[in-house]
Amino acid sequence: MQCRMRNTDAQPPEVEVVNQLETETRPPDGGWGWVVCLACFLTNCTILGSISINGIILIELLDLFNDSLSKTTIVCSIISGTAMFGGPLVSIALKFKASYRQLMMVAGIIAAASAVASSFAPNIETLIFTYGILVENKRSSVDEMEGAENLGFEAEDERCDDSNRRISEDIEPLPKTLQARQSITSEIIPSEFYNRKSSYCNGTIFKNKYFYLLLAIYTTHSVGNSVQIYLPVYVVSVGLSREESAQIMAIYGAIGIVSVLLVGFLADIIHIPTSYLLMAAMSSMSLSSILVPFCQSFETLALCAVLTSVGYHFGVSLRIVLISAILGTCNMTAAYSILSGLIGILYFLYPTIKGFVSEATQQFSVVFYFDFAITFLGAVLSCGIIYAQKTGKFVE
Incomplete structure (x- = not known):
């Protein structure tokens, strides 16, 4: 009798729950996740590729429309600005129950139609709207998909x-x-x-002083990057050919891909603290900026492009990681939207301002001296992030 009771007790309901959990575990994407991954990869290739060739396009636009440097630069600056500034807008659309697929499909159709229309643009003003604003609106959806919401934190x-x-x-x-x-x-x-x-789900991100510090660092990171727009123009100005300037930017893009993989390897495999990697990124950008005005050959300018690409892409890759570490994953979406909106405004403003400064001084070296000063400040400010991580101020 006791054995019989033991046998009955050996089959409690909880065992059935375990088996049910094991049998009902299925991929949420139905096995099509690799298609989504491939589509995002191709989208990033086209978008990042169009942004990386801003400087090469700038040379052609100056010849084609024969307009001022400051005005022509707006086309390139507004591309990067729209790409980041649309992040908060996408967040608002998501709150109104729009899906990622709907946003990506609509943005893709608009971007494709605008790219075709840009080829018929008669002047800079039209190109600013068709290529600068409409084509790059698709990047906003991609950036948000790279943020917290695509990790499952849609309703914080x-x-x-x-x-x-x-x-x-x-x-x-x-x-x-x-x-x-x-x-x-x-x-x-x-x-x-x-x-x-x-x-950390109480909406107090503005009470965290390290979040303000991170905003300040990424302000210097965004403002101190003139390579994408002005380096090809500078290369041509020192006597090198347009083909050589295009090759330098191709090196810049290739190193960017390697840098994105490298920063993940250093952080996840070797376990180098992310705060150290952020300081290394800002220091690399600062060093390359001060070297550019003293470089005249293809090899030295390519080296500057490599240093800038490593620093810039390290910083970009660490954005969400550092936000999550400082504020926690619950505040990652809101904080990332704020950061991307700030970066978008800076991308709108700084290339145009630098264009006016370059025209007033009649030399490109002033732009890179400014970049050195601002990125060096960012490297100094990153010491505060190192302090926060070493003293246990990080949430994760």
């Missing part, structure tokens, strides 16, 4: 409420039927993660 408050509920479940005694499920989920996602995440 709802997720935080859910995490609080899970914490209370860990504290309160659970029925036997749920003990197996609790043990499985606690192994997959520890309760400390929810404790840590929920404490």
Whole structure:
């Protein structure tokens, strides 16, 4: 009789829950995730490629329309500005229940039609609208997909409420039927993660002084990058050919791809602190900026492009990582939208301002001296992020 009772007790409901969880585990994308990944890869190739050739396009536009440098530069600056400034707009659209697929499809259609229309633009003003604003609106959707929301944090408050509920479940005694499920989920996602995440779901990102410091650093990171727009023009101005300037920018783009992979390897495999990598990025950009005015040959200018590309792409890759580390994943979407909006405004303004300065001084070297000063300031400010990480101020 006791054996019979033991056999009946050996098949509690919780075992059925475990089997149900194991049998119902299926890929949420239905196995088509690789298609989405490929589409995002191709989209990034076309978008980043169009931004990387801004300087080469600038040379051609100056010859084609014979307009001033400051005015022609608006076409290139507004491309990068629209690419980042649209981030908050996409976040608003997502809040109104628009899906990623809908945003990407609409943006893709607009971008394709605008690219065709740009080939018939009769003047700079038309090109500013068709190529600068409309073509690059697609980047906004891509940037948001690279942000927190595509990681599953689409409704921050709802997720935080859910995490609080899970914490209370860990504290309160659970029925036997749920003990197996609790043990499985606690192994997959520890309760400390929810404790840590929920404490940063109160919308107080503006009370964190390190977030302001990060905004200041990325201000210098954005303003101090003139290579994409002005380096090809400078290369031609020192007597090199347009083909050589295009080759230098091709090197810049290739090193950018390597840098994105390298920063992940250094952070995840070798475990170099991300704050150190941020300082290295700003220092690399600062060094290349001060070297450009003293370089006259293809080899030295290509080296400057390499240093700038490493620093710039390191910084871009670390944006979301540092936001998540400083503010927590619950605030990642809101903080990233704020940062991308700020960067978008800076991308609108600084190339045009530098164009006016270059025309007034009649030399390009002033632009790179300014870049050196601003990126050096960013390298100094990054010491504060190192301090925050070493003293345990990071959330994750």
